[in-house]
Amino acid sequence: xxxxxxxxxxxxxxxxxxxxxxxxxxxxxxxxxxxxxxxxxxxxxxxxxxxxxxxxxxxxxxxxxxxxxxxxxxxxxxxxxxxxxxxxxxxxxxxxxxxxxxxxxxxxxxxxxx
Amino acid sequence: xxxxxxxxxxxxxxxxxxxxxxxxxxxxxxxxxxxxxxxxxxxxxxxxxxxxxxxxxxxxxxxxxxxxxxxxxxxxxxxxxxxxxxxxxxxxxxxxxxxxxxxxxxxxxxxxx
Numbered sequence: 001x002x003x004x005x006x007x008x009x010x011x012x013x014x015x016x017x018x019x020x021x022x023x024x025x026x027x028x029x030x031x032x033x034x035x036x037x038x039x040x041x042x043x044x045x046x047x048x049x050x051x052x053x054x055x056x057x058x059x060x061x062x063x064x065x066x067x068x069x070x071x072x073x074x075x076x077x078x079x080x081x082x083x084x085x086x087x088x089x090x091x092x093x094x095x096x097x098x099x100x101x102x103x104x105x106x107x108x109x110x111x112x113x114x
Numbered sequence: 115x116x117x118x119x120x121x122x123x124x125x126x127x128x129x130x131x132x133x134x135x136x137x138x139x140x141x142x143x144x145x146x147x148x149x150x151x152x153x154x155x156x157x158x159x160x161x162x163x164x165x166x167x168x169x170x171x172x173x174x175x176x177x178x179x180x181x182x183x184x185x186x187x188x189x190x191x192x193x194x195x196x197x198x199x200x201x202x203x204x205x206x207x208x209x210x211x212x213x214x215x216x217x218x219x220x221x222x223x224x225x226x227x
Binding site: 004006009033040041042043045048092102104105106108110 | 118120123148150155156157158159163203214215216217218219220
């Protein structure tokens with residue numbers, strides 16, 4: 001049963017700590033994405049990767065880092081430099097090249113930093 | 115700068131009636147548009163899409179209309195069912211550059227039984 005798995009579903013951290021959110025996909029998709037959802041702001045792109053060992057900054061990359069060592073995995077690290085880290089984080093993937101490839105989303109990780 | 119706008123944060127519709135969700139965009143380079151549906155604490159699921167070479171695309175109860183001159187698209191759901199209650203996101207993509215999706219802020223649709 002193919003899909004995108006994000007873990008954990010809920011995550012709590014103290015301010016000043018780095019935290020890594022996991023995203024794994026078995027859809028054999030080339031492209032992977034990280035979005036953040038905040039109330040009233042829709043989904044905003046943090047980072048994306050179109051191929052293994054390559055990734056680009058999205059619209060709100062400051063305070064975040066990613067890696068893409070394997071096709072299946074695209075972990076996101078929320079660093080202590082991110083000023084407002086509490087949010088709902090969504091990972092997505094798509095077949096890749098071409099505009100007409102819808103994103104498939106995981107079920108998200110809700111991060112709370114206190 | 116919000117390039118994709120959904121000006122109605124919420125919408126309530128009687129079960130069985132038509133639901134119309136609207137979306138406006140400003141970037142004339144967008145040429146592919148998608149609608150996603152999202153339930154609470156879940157990821158969005160793809161619903162329907164339309165290319166800029168078309169003005170209508172239909173899939174069962176869902177129809178998306180595109181008016182390029184007005185930079186406006188709409189999603190029609192007929193007939194509306196209680197399971198349609200969710201947040202709907204409009205998204206747009208340009209076929210130039212990095213092909214990333216730009217999302218609107220969402221409209222919460224509530225179907226009243």
